[in-house]
Amino acid sequence: MVAVRTMRAAFYTPGDNKAVLKDTPIPTPTSKQVLLKVAAAGVCHSDVYFLSDDVANPRTYVMGHENVGYAVEWGSEVTGIVKGQLYAVWDSIPCARATPGFPPFSDSIGLGENGGFAEYLVVAASELVPVPEGLAPEVAAVSADSLITVYNAVHNVAELRPGTTKRVLIYGVGGLGHQAVQLAKSYGATVYACDFKPEARELALSLGAEQVFDHAELTAATADTAENPFTVDIAIDFVVDAQSFNLISNAVKRVGGDLSNSGGVVVLVGLSSAQLTITPIIYITWHINVKTSIYGTIDDLKASLDLLARGVIKPVISTDSLDNINKVLDALKANEVTGRKIIMPNSGVAY
Structure with missing residues (x-):
């Protein structure tokens, strides 16, 4: 035998x-x-x-x-x-x-x-x-897995390319997000990051992020009442819950306020069971483009x-x-x- x-x-x-x-x-x-x-x-x-x-x-x-x-x-x-x-x-x-x-x-x-x-x-x-x-x-x-997913989200779905001058927000600086910071930065983007963990925010800064936020700071920065509301062209969400979706939508919405351009882009990455709410009139009138990405x-x-x-x-x-x-x-x-x-x-x- x-x-x-x-x-x-x-x-x-x-x-x-x-x-x-x-x-x-x-x-x-x-x-x-x-x-x-x-x-x-x-x-x-x-x-x-x-x-x-x-x-x-x-x-x-x-x-x-x-x-x-x-x-x-x-x-x-x-x-x-x-x-x-x-x-x-x-x-x-x-x-x-x-x-x-x-x-x-x-x-x-x-x-x-x-x-x-x-x-x-x-x-x-x-x-x-x-x-x-x-x-x-x-x-x-x-x-x-993690980098191929990042590459697809940044390069293919968000359509960033070397030489870009776009402003990009990475939400969630974890196993995927910290690689996304590096890839977007290598393309020439001005990169911002949000994470609730201090060590994750510190990591983002060490990798070249221009500025980092916790949830409260990003909420205040993107509020309509802010003196100069924080705005980016592209926001890539590696968390995908109700809080992250609302915050990144606020971060890109003013890019689409001018009918002469194509509006801000939100990219939702990976698996999530979160229930997200979209109010069509907000996303349509602010020209917010919501895209999804996996692998x-x-x-x-x-x-x-x-x-x-x-x-x-x-x-x-x-x-x-x-x-x-x-x-x-x-x-x-x-x-x-x-x-x-x-x-x-x-x-x-x-x-």
Whole structure:
């Protein structure tokens, strides 16, 4: 009898608000798949969201949708993969087959299909992008979700480009927002930031933000009664709740007061169960353009890896072990994490 090879993994299980750590068989790649030894996997607010009571998901799967790993073995139809090469995984494919009642990406890796909070992971070869030489796994990992999401929101949805002179407000300087500050700044934007955490505001300033606000300060600055109300061209919201939506709407509305221009832009990023109220006459008459953004394309992943390799984006990260996954999730839920938290399922050991 051949012994079954097992690995440690953290599972989402229906009705459980914690990740369940247990041993499970190491997966075998199909003809078009590659087996990766997971080097690093980012922890996301989406993981907290899916473990919350807001989601009733009947499936059991390994969590983790921000992954890089070393190629170990692959199926008979796979070509071009290099053994021992570090690859980033295009995890949350927007057009993936969806479980009825869930959004299209819900059957992607770590969001319905088995993900990277494990020692090994199988993925389709078409979802792999080589990590540039010299880029550490824990740094490269952010390209696979947080930075690709930032890039899509800033570059594609907000349509910022190098050489811009626009004023941009980043709301929420967390695992994604602190990278958005850097990207917008690198394009030439004048960047402002809002966060309730003093350390997050300090981080934004250290990354080049012109000015930072807490909630009360931004409320006062954008009030109609302010002597010179604070205004930006674009506001990108990485929190997406009723408070943030109202504040950023106030920050962009005066840009659209002149009928000769296209108005201010609000970009809502990521997953949120918040109930947002839109009063049409305000958004129409002030020319406020509300856009949404989540994840990005495989080309956006390649662009994100390039930004990291060139040092344009320098993510603030800290690492932890797979055994501590629930402690990390609890800290993220309690807003105690600065920057991005990365799980190292194999203790960072290379292939």
